[in-house]
Amino acid sequence: MIRGSLIDIRPLRTSPVFRRLLIGRTVSTLGGFMTVVTVMYQVWDVTRSTAWTGAVGLAQALPLVVFGLFAGAWVDRADRRRIFLTATVGQAACSLLLAVQGFTGHVPVVAVLALVAARSAFGALGAPAAGVFVPRLLPRDQVAAGLALNQITGQAMLLLGPALGGVLLGWLGLGTCYLLDALSFGLAFYGAFGLPALPPQGEPSRAGVHGVLDGLRFLAGHRVVRGALITDLAATVLSFPVSLFPLVNAERFGNDPRTLGLFLSAVAVGGIAATALSGAVTRLGRPGAVMLGAAAVWGAALVLFGLTTNPWTGLALLVVAGAGDTLSVVSRSTIVQTRTPDALLGRVTAAEQIVGQAGPDLGNVRGGLVAGWTSGATSLITGGLLCLLAVATVAATTPELREQSAPSMEPTAAD
Numbered sequence: 001m002i003r004g005s006l007i008d009i010r011p012l013r014t015s016p017v018f019r020r021l022l023i024g025r026t027v028s029t030l031g032g033f034m035t036v037v038t039v040m041y042q043v044w045d046v047t048r049s050t051a052w053t054g055a056v057g058l059a060q061a062l063p064l065v066v067f068g069l070f071a072g073a074w075v076d077r078a079d080r081r082r083i084f085l086t087a088t089v090g091q092a093a094c095s096l097l098l099a100v101q102g103f104t105g106h107v108p109v110v111a112v113l114a115l116v117a118a119r120s121a122f123g124a125l126g127a128p129a130a131g132v133f134v135p136r137l138l139p140r141d142q143v144a145a146g147l148a149l150n151q152i153t154g155q156a157m158l159l160l161g162p163a164l165g166g167v168l169l170g171w172l173g174l175g176t177c178y179l180l181d182a183l184s185f186g187l188a189f190y191g192a193f194g195l196p197a198l199p200p201q202g203e204p205s206r207a208g209v210h211g212v213l214d215g216l217r218f219l220a221g222h223r224v225v226r227g228a229l230i231t232d233l234a235a236t237v238l239s240f241p242v243s244l245f246p247l248v249n250a251e252r253f254g255n256d257p258r259t260l261g262l263f264l265s266a267v268a269v270g271g272i273a274a275t276a277l278s279g280a281v282t283r284l285g286r287p288g289a290v291m292l293g294a295a296a297v298w299g300a301a302l303v304l305f306g307l308t309t310n311p312w313t314g315l316a317l318l319v320v321a322g323a324g325d326t327l328s329v330v331s332r333s334t335i336v337q338t339r340t341p342d343a344l345l346g347r348v349t350a351a352e353q354i355v356g357q358a359g360p361d362l363g364n365v366r367g368g369l370v371a372g373w374t375s376g377a378t379s380l381i382t383g384g385l386l387c388l389l390a391v392a393t394v395a396a397t398t399p400e401l402r403e404q405s406a407p408s409m410e411p412t413a414a415d
Helices: 010-014 016-047 050-075 080-104 109-130 133-137 140-172 174-193 208-221 223-236 242-252 257-276 279-284 287-307 311-339 342-373 376-397 399-403
Strands: none
Touching (some): 010 140, 016 080, 016 109, 016 133, 050 080, 050 342, 080 109, 080 174, 109 342, 133 140, 140 174, 140 279, 208 223, 208 342, 223 311, 223 376, 223 399, 242 376, 257 311, 279 311, 287 376, 287 399, 311 342, 342 376, 376 399
């Protein structure tokens, strides 16, 4: 019983190519989180300005939002393996240039941010290319398990990377931290190098804006994929809580910095625990129902977190929220990758990446504005309730999400 609940590792046994990709992705993700800490430290050390440290996030997010859909259209016109390798080399080159300036010093902050933005632009190109790997390399019934393995390694690196980056930064300095990130892409390159050619299956994307519009038309017309992305937006734009944590900590928990530091860790711990025990869920073969239920758990846990005044109860609720969020993300990605025709998968994956990047940022803005008008707890509670309402609406209007199982979900242009 317990063994059946543990994360499904069949993809690691059945696909050596997937195993190499996962190892390379994990190491490069670790390097990426180390670089995030290193860049933030460097920018703060030079400027002593929160506006400039905020600009680091903008430099990372803007290229993904601006170029993401066009990158997806390009991915759907060419060999995905070659595009991914090109993007990996580009990211490594940007990290190497960051290392050079880290060793030499005296580089304007704008130049550092430009390199961060260029690195993010290459990432915006590589992400939709990598989005086709799992459904092309694994049997349909192992896609959810492969995505869960991607998720748990990414979350583990999120916990480990910043802490390791801080230790190495103090020990080895800026240049060496950036250099380690550049070297980490070597394993990512190695993992993808052994892939076969992966051209689009079906009609290639049209060039430029026309290809982007074709992808958007698919998203607008495909009820199941559209419902999956709307569910994710409901969970992030309407109820993302991170910007509220300092205020809620001050209002409800005595402004104890130790409590505040545990809030984000609790969400991450819940996510890792849920993924580690995701075997029963991924084998169930009903990602739509799991996604809707998990998104509802996220919203309900945030409502209760807004109501509680006990810090330990609050942390437990954030663990539950993190578990719900992670299962929702894995299920959403399963739906996207099993319901989208291969020839459109690059563009749809790019849209999914943009939703995942922009949704939390917009959710933080919403939460901050509502809290400014009311209170942090009120913003949490209303956001969670709006999330529950939106999830219920999607469930009511998209019965396919509730009823169908992943193996029978044949990709079609519209339902």
